[in-house]
Amino acid sequence: MAVVIVLVLLVVGSVIFTFVSPYWFTPIASNWGTIDDILILTFILTGIVFVLVVLFMAWAIHKYRYDKNRRSAYEPENNKLEWWLTILTSIAVIAMLAPGLVVWNDFITVPEDAHEVDVLGQQWHWAFRYPGEDGVLGTSGVQHITFANPLGVNPDDPNGQDDILIATSQVMHLPMDRPVKILLRSKDVLHDFYVPQFRAKMDMIPGQVSYFWLTPIREGTFEILCAELCGVGHYQMRGKVVVEDEASYQTWLTTQPTFAETMSSGGVDAGVSLFDRGRLLAEGQGCLSCHSLDGSAGVGPTWQNIFGRSETMADGSVIVVDEAYLRESIINPNAKVVEGFDPFMPPYDLTDEELEAIIAFMRGEGE
Amino acid sequence: MGIVKKLTAKSWSAENSASDDQHLSAISPHSSKIGLRLFLAIVTSLFFLVVAAYKMRMDLADWVPMPEPDLLWYNTVILIASSLAMEWARRAARRGQAQTVKLGMMIGGLLAITFLVGQLVAWQEMANLGFYASSNPANSFFYMITGIHGLHILGGVIAWTRSMARIGRGDDEDKIKLGVDLCATYWHFLLLVWLVMFALMIST
Amino acid sequence: MDYVAPAEVEDLELHDPDTFITKYVWSQDHKVIAVQYSIIAIAVGLVALVLSGLMRLQLGFPGMFEFINPATYLQFVTMHGMIMVIYLLTALFLGGFGNYLIPLMCGARDMVFPYMNMLSVWVYLLSVIILMASFFVPGGPTGAGWTLYPPQAILQGTPGSDWGIILMLVSLVVFIVAFTMGGLNYVTTVLQARTRGMTLMRMPLSVWGIFIATILGLLAFPALFVSGIMMLLDRVIGTSFFMPVIISLGQQLDYGGGSPILFQHLFWFFGHPEVYIVALPAFGIVSDLLSVHARRHIFGYRMMVWAIVIIGGLSFVVWAHHMYVSGMNPWFGFFFATTTLIIAVPTALKVYNWTLTLWKANINFTLPMLFAIGFIVTFVNGGITGLFLGNVVVDVPLSDTMFVVAHFHMVMGVAPLLVIFGAIYHWYPLVTGRMLHEGMGKFHFWVTFLGTYAIYFPMHYLGFVGVPRRYYDYEGIEFIPQSARDLNSAITIAALIVGVVQLLFIYNMIWSYFKGKKSGPNPWKAASLEWQTPQTPPVHGNWGPNLPLVYRWAYDYAVPGAKDDFCPQNQPRSADAGSSAMVAGSAPSAEDN
Numbered sequence A: 001m002a003v004v005i006v007l008v009l010l011v012v013g014s015v016i017f018t019f020v021s022p023y024w025f026t027p028i029a030s031n032w033g034t035i036d037d038i039l040i041l042t043f044i045l046t047g048i049v050f051v052l053v054v055l056f057m058a059w060a061i062h063k064y065r066y067d068k069n070r071r072s073a074y075e076p077e078n079n080k081l082e083w084w085l086t087i088l089t090s091i092a093v094i095a096m097l098a099p100g101l102v103v104w105n106d107f108i109t110v111p112e113d114a115h116e117v118d119v120l121g122q123q124w125h126w127a128f129r130y131p132g133e134d135g136v137l138g139t140s141g142v143q144h145i146t147f148a149n150p151l152g153v154n155p156d157d158p159n160g161q162d163d164i165l166i167a168t169s170q171v172m173h174l175p176m177d178r179p180v181k182i183l184l185r186s187k188d189v190l191h192d193f194y195v196p197q198f199r200a201k202m203d204m205i206p207g208q209v210s211y212f213w214l215t216p217i218r219e220g221t222f223e224i225l226c227a228e229l230c231g232v233g234h235y236q237m238r239g240k241v242v243v244e245d246e247a248s249y250q251t252w253l254t255t256q257p258t259f260a261e262t263m264s265s266g267g268v269d270a271g272v273s274l275f276d277r278g279r280l281l282a283e284g285q286g287c288l289s290c291h292s293l294d295g296s297a298g299v300g301p302t303w304q305n306i307f308g309r310s311e312t313m314a315d316g317s318v319i320v321v322d323e324a325y326l327r328e329s330i331i332n333p334n335a336k337v338v339e340g341f342d343p344f345m346p347p348y349d350l351t352d353e354e355l356e357a358i359i360a361f362m363r364g365e366g367e
Numbered sequence B: 001m002g003i004v005k006k007l008t009a010k011s012w013s014a015e016n017s018a019s020d021d022q023h024l025s026a027i028s029p030h031s032s033k034i035g036l037r038l039f040l041a042i043v044t045s046l047f048f049l050v051v052a053a054y055k056m057r058m059d060l061a062d063w064v065p066m067p068e069p070d071l072l073w074y075n076t077v078i079l080i081a082s083s084l085a086m087e088w089a090r091r092a093a094r095r096g097q098a099q100t101v102k103l104g105m106m107i108g109g110l111l112a113i114t115f116l117v118g119q120l121v122a123w124q125e126m127a128n129l130g131f132y133a134s135s136n137p138a139n140s141f142f143y144m145i146t147g148i149h150g151l152h153i154l155g156g157v158i159a160w161t162r163s164m165a166r167i168g169r170g171d172d173e174d175k176i177k178l179g180v181d182l183c184a185t186y187w188h189f190l191l192l193v194w195l196v197m198f199a200l201m202i203s204t
Numbered sequence C: 001m002d003y004v005a006p007a008e009v010e011d012l013e014l015h016d017p018d019t020f021i022t023k024y025v026w027s028q029d030h031k032v033i034a035v036q037y038s039i040i041a042i043a044v045g046l047v048a049l050v051l052s053g054l055m056r057l058q059l060g061f062p063g064m065f066e067f068i069n070p071a072t073y074l075q076f077v078t079m080h081g082m083i084m085v086i087y088l089l090t091a092l093f094l095g096g097f098g099n100y101l102i103p104l105m106c107g108a109r110d111m112v113f114p115y116m117n118m119l120s121v122w123v124y125l126l127s128v129i130i131l132m133a134s135f136f137v138p139g140g141p142t143g144a145g146w147t148l149y150p151p152q153a154i155l156q157g158t159p160g161s162d163w164g165i166i167l168m169l170v171s172l173v174v175f176i177v178a179f180t181m182g183g184l185n186y187v188t189t190v191l192q193a194r195t196r197g198m199t200l201m202r203m204p205l206s207v208w209g210i211f212i213a214t215i216l217g218l219l220a221f222p223a224l225f226v227s228g229i230m231m232l233l234d235r236v237i238g239t240s241f242f243m244p245v246i247i248s249l250g251q252q253l254d255y256g257g258g259s260p261i262l263f264q265h266l267f268w269f270f271g272h273p274e275v276y277i278v279a280l281p282a283f284g285i286v287s288d289l290l291s292v293h294a295r296r297h298i299f300g301y302r303m304m305v306w307a308i309v310i311i312g313g314l315s316f317v318v319w320a321h322h323m324y325v326s327g328m329n330p331w332f333g334f335f336f337a338t339t340t341l342i343i344a345v346p347t348a349l350k351v352y353n354w355t356l357t358l359w360k361a362n363i364n365f366t367l368p369m370l371f372a373i374g375f376i377v378t379f380v381n382g383g384i385t386g387l388f389l390g391n392v393v394v395d396v397p398l399s400d401t402m403f404v405v406a407h408f409h410m411v412m413g414v415a416p417l418l419v420i421f422g423a424i425y426h427w428y429p430l431v432t433g434r435m436l437h438e439g440m441g442k443f444h445f446w447v448t449f450l451g452t453y454a455i456y457f458p459m460h461y462l463g464f465v466g467v468p469r470r471y472y473d474y475e476g477i478e479f480i481p482q483s484a485r486d487l488n489s490a491i492t493i494a495a496l497i498v499g500v501v502q503l504l505f506i507y508n509m510i511w512s513y514f515k516g517k518k519s520g521p522n523p524w525k526a527a528s529l530e531w532q533t534p535q536t537p538p539v540h541g542n543w544g545p546n547l548p549l550v551y552r553w554a555y556d557y558a559v560p561g562a563k564d565d566f567c568p569q570n571q572p573r574s575a576d577a578g579s580s581a582m583v584a585g586s587a588p589s590a591e592d593n
Ligand code: HEM
Pocket: C052, C053, C055, C056, C059, C077, C078, C080, C081, C082, C084, C085, C089, C144, C145, C146, C147, C405, C408, C409, C412, C413, C414, C417, C455, C468, C469, C470, C471, C495, C498, C499
């Protein structure tokens, strides 16, 4: 009775796999342990149903396998049995749903005392904004975004002047044990702010502000992933969140530039070298999502040692990479495509100054 | 038999065989009529969703009402007249007045074509005023709704030409009657859809 | 006198073919159209299968295959998903099985609008060609994910945003036209062309499943149609239905004011019923497979019918369970979680009734039976994980992870496919007059059933770990341990084996067509009407001069007092005690007028 044995083994194997395999949730770092609880409740209830149904079936097909001297029982329906099954199933469903909705109510009810952090997603990069001393975030919008004002803070809003900006490092910090409301914005396509250890996630939508809240309960550095498909660089859109005690958090916060500071010094990039400006641009424009700096493969050719290297083009010609070629490749990327790559890069409309900075950066990387 | 009774029948039992052959009522409508009604249900679903999308899009900040060319009113009158002509033909077909049928169908169809032309002119007028499909969301919807509705009318006109050919050939009377009937139903339905869509567009 | 259509039902004008072309190419015979639909669907399905193999290669052995880069990976994901859901499963279940089974099971000569039926298959082929063309245009096919979410789907930064997405949308619109032409036929035929005695509650569950699924499709596809048109307008002429103010890759675009969420609502208003468009025919067909091969009536037939109808109805009010973390109004969560979990009740009842059908039965372990058992296991597994994702708050950590991928593959990928396989083993003799090869079939079953379980069962746990979906590469993500990466390699190996064995199945279908054992009429001793045609395979017009008369439901197996183990639907009750061999041609008694 191969089928019967296989079904039993399948059930036993699945149960064993659940208990002995190393694959389970990352240790939690937020208050959403309640979500884990509901999940485990669901797991247990449904697991029991799975085991029972499959074992019952295995038993039935063993007991009632074909015998030419026997006939099946003729009993088109059994109302009592069906009613009981309906009732039991409904009870199990309610047992999962009711506590689930309670926790959902918590999830969508942001505590009054939560502090706010603003996260801006773009292809394929994260940026963060904290309210300054006044404790209020200034208004913002995609229409305000310029190179100097990458988060699109409304320059005319007094509340926004003291906002603290983390435009390029892709690292945010959060204090322990304080509820935080994470405001989510996007400047281009859908993204999703996802930290597995927090359990929570939410999409970021251009033209709208979404949010969720949590209380960090464990110190450490956690990865931020994007969990909504946002184009070729989706898998590389990564940031970090550092959860630390209140004192370290405050120290960190005070060392970050405010919006007014960055604007008065001519934007986030003022006062930095051409090379650093180039780096900021390359991050901000999403170049680095496709071009690696360490020689690894990507959507586009790596920038490691790019300057002076000779590249074979799709049409077979060989070109030595110089400034003119780089310029052309940025403004009109598909005019010449390196062999083995798709004509995929969008044309960039950069100013001369910006081009110079980026090229300086690309050159610098090669040295 | 009511639908509830039908769907609760214990069809395995012997008692049940008494009602064996009653699933077809004595005057079951022609399959084409059922098919058409079903199709109208689908089209209803389509326009219902368009309305839902319209309402949701309307609530967003950048909504500005669109201009309402007078021409749309004239077009509406033409479509009503077209529907009335179809109805006239349908009634005539029931009474077996072949000449009237022909006339009614002819008028109905030509008016529908006039309506289509009128809608195209309305597009032209809008565009001349500088209201392109991408200018603002109300306009986008205007072009899309009139476009989809127009395509449905066009489909009707194609069916109408086939019916007209039948009439011209002097085909079997029952077939002609059926064709006229289907055309009229479809015309009334599309008129209704247009009235709803038009009301939606001018009221917002 | 056998039954002749009553006067009020117009007899079909059958289009009698005379040349090879009209018989096999421009055919209006529902059986030929069904085979055409099936062949096209299986052919594109193979493309999707190959794409899944390529994706698995990348996931299992990242970086080893140079030609798979992040862009092509996303294109594979998208084309694989869309082809499997729409162009394979929907087309095969409704266009293939629906076309073949409805007229035969209802006792009709053909579909009621045969000409439109023929158009349907050719328009479907056109949509497939348009879709395939996108592999050859500059930029390649779209890589927006099968959900095609804007703004991403139509912007630079997503592969295929120049031509691929346009062809995809056009192909979908064409598909919907094809589906509508077919669907009008299926529904009208069930309503109008049942033979005398075939009451609604005597229809086999296959017909019920296909019938309700078609209604769902007819009402739900318009949502995809509208959203597809709106997105095309956004892409081609620059309207802003779904497009807000956007700075894409450093450049301000000409869009403004639109709402990406609006698209998601429209998409899932179609997308969720779509799940049931695939699932309900599978539910119906598997019920019939179980019943025939277990030599027992289906248990709780009425409940099974009501469950199909209720599930179909409810499937229109659960769509936003795909959008719990989309940023929509979070209060919707309460409503949609409740409706979603309510659907679990009738669904669970169906499962119980399938197992209760096996209970006290007399089970033959034929190939269709094996696949049906495989279906139940897979479906229960996939169904219960649906409760995780439906219970809104549990969905928050799991959405967009590998858990979701595992869930929907179990429940709407593998489970319906197992039914399709079982159904092909079951009805192949009716279509061709020959049996499929049993040995190859067994091998196919075991590898497919156990292989897919090995692919998708562990994949849920990757989701628990937090591994996100639609990722080209997990390199550098620290919380994903090496063991999870090893598991990915193991899954890939299983997937490749499963993929290759499907070729054996195709080979079996071709081989058996020429060399298979002759089946004779009704090899499974089934009671339903499609096996009672005067000829096997049935000829054009199906029934000879007179339509069959139906005296009973489709599940009269092991009827107490009957001589035979089964009583065909067209066997009068008075003949039960006697020999059934002569029934088909015998005169009905007065009782049956
Ligand atoms: C051997 C069989 C199959 C294998 C190995 C397979 C494998 C895969 C893989 C690796 C992905 C991509 C996951 C990711 O990157 O996140 C995927 C996505 C998908 N598959 Fe399959 N698949 C199979 C059969 C099917 C079937 C039968 C269906 C029909 C319902 C299906 C529907 C989908 C869908 C809808 C997606 C999502 C596409 C998207 O994310 O846009 N697959 N599959």
